[in-house]
Amino acid sequence: MIALSGVRKSFGSNAVLRDVTLSVARGTSTVIIGGSGTGKSVMLKCILGLVAPDAGTITVDGRDVHEGDRDAFLARFGMLFQGGALFDSLPVWQNVAFRLLRGPLKRPAAEARDIAVEKLRRVGLKPEVADRLPAELSGGMQKRVGLARAIAAEPEIIFFDEPTTGLDPIMAGVINDLIREIVTEMGATAMTITHDMSSVRAIADTVAMLHDGVIQWTGPIGEMDAAPDPYLQQFIHGRAEGPIEAVR
Template identity: 85%
Template sequence: MIELRGIHKAFGPNRVLRGVDLSVPRGESMVIIGGSGTGKSVLLKCILGLVKPDAGRILIQGEDATGLDRDAFLARFGMLFQGGALFDSLTVWQNVAFRLLRGAQKRPKAEAREIAIEKLRRVGLKPEVADLYPAELSGGMQKRVGLARAIAAEPEIIFFDEPTTGLDPIMAGVINELIREIVVEMGATAMTITHDMTSVRAIADDVAMLHDGVIQWTGPVANMDAAPDPYLQQFIHGRAEGPIEAVR
């Protein structure tokens, strides 16, 4: 579904991506791990076209992403943002139906509201939540609303940016379980960036470790613990000693 070939991106002298090669199979859940500042978010932004790579190609189902119609291209994606990124001035249902109320996917208001309420139900929120504002919700409920928004337009590809950040362990487990269920249910291709190893084990089919601007290791999540790569082993076990230098 997604293929990255030799992706480079620098910001001034800071070479963030130095030749990323990665394939994400259709209908599978790929989780990208790596330390803070290794370029995970930059990589997602490159795929979405929010940041233009300096070199390399991004293919979506074999087609060069730069040659695709912009609106049609973005309509294929859903996104769960790290901080929720809900609009404070909109009600919960309006947040969920944001894409359905405008642009090429515009639906009548009543239909959009109905879809939003159904998606809220899917993530475990009652219909009465629909008319509340984000400020009236807990952090876990806001994350669920963000997930409902990500799936509202039935996207083919869903991105999850640090989906459990700021949540307690129990709520993080609930969100991980929901993500896994929904991705399987929809048959969507998922790409998640996280440093939470509990999330990795819960939602990944495949794992890729981004380090020093390249994919250091990639493979099925079942092979991760036994992989001999010292960078991967240091990261997944949180060891202070190893080839990855800790910033002090």
């Protein structure tokens, strides 16, 4: 479904992606791990065509991400942003239905609201939440609203950027379970960026570790713990000593 080959991207003298090659199978959940500043978010932006790589190719469903109708291309994606990225001035239902109220996916307002309420129900929020403002919700509820928005337009591909950041362990577990259930139900192809190893174990079919601008290791989640790669082992166990230098 998604294929990157020899992708490179630099910002001035800072080479963020040096030679990224990765394949994501249709209908699977791939989790990208790696330290802060290793280029995980840049890689997602390249896949979306928001950042142009300096070299290499990126295809979605066999087609280059820079070819064809941009609106139609982006309509295939849903995204759960790290900080929620909800619009403070809009009620919850309009946040969830944002893409359904404008652009190529536009629906009548009443229909868009009904869809929003149903997606809120799917993530465990009651209908009365629909008319509240984001500031009236807890962090966990805001994250659920973001998840409802990500799935509102029934996307084929969903990106999750640090989905459990800032949540307590119980709510993080709830969000992980919801992501796993929803991706399975929808048959969507999912890519997740996270530092949270509990999230990795809960939602990944495949794990890929990005380090120093390359995919250091990739494989099924069931092979991760026994993999001999020292970079991977240092990261997943949070060890201070190892080939990855800790910034002091």
